[in-house]
Amino acid sequence: MTQFGIYLYQLLNILQWLIVIRAISSWIFMRNPGSPIYQLLVRITEPIVGPVRSLLAPLMGRTMFDFSVLGSYLIIEILKYLLRQSLF
Secondary structure, eight states: OHHHHHHHHHHHHHHHHHHHHHHHHHHHTSSOTTOHHHHHHHHHHHHHHHHHHHHHHHHHTTOSOOOHHHHHHHHHHHHHHHHHHHHO
């Protein structure tokens, strides 16, 4: 169980970094969103970011800012904290 928890913690850590890279690369690839690198990042992170976006959409209304990436990052941080508390 402990080894599985460590692997899960590392997976969450990698996923969190991929979400950060996705947010930064969305500014870089703004003119070319069809870039294979950006599409790969979206494909990997969308299963986490998408549901958070659908939860936050009614709260945000019609703003131009998408806080789903930040919300996903915070949810993963909470999961990592809970996992850390149960492992150590």
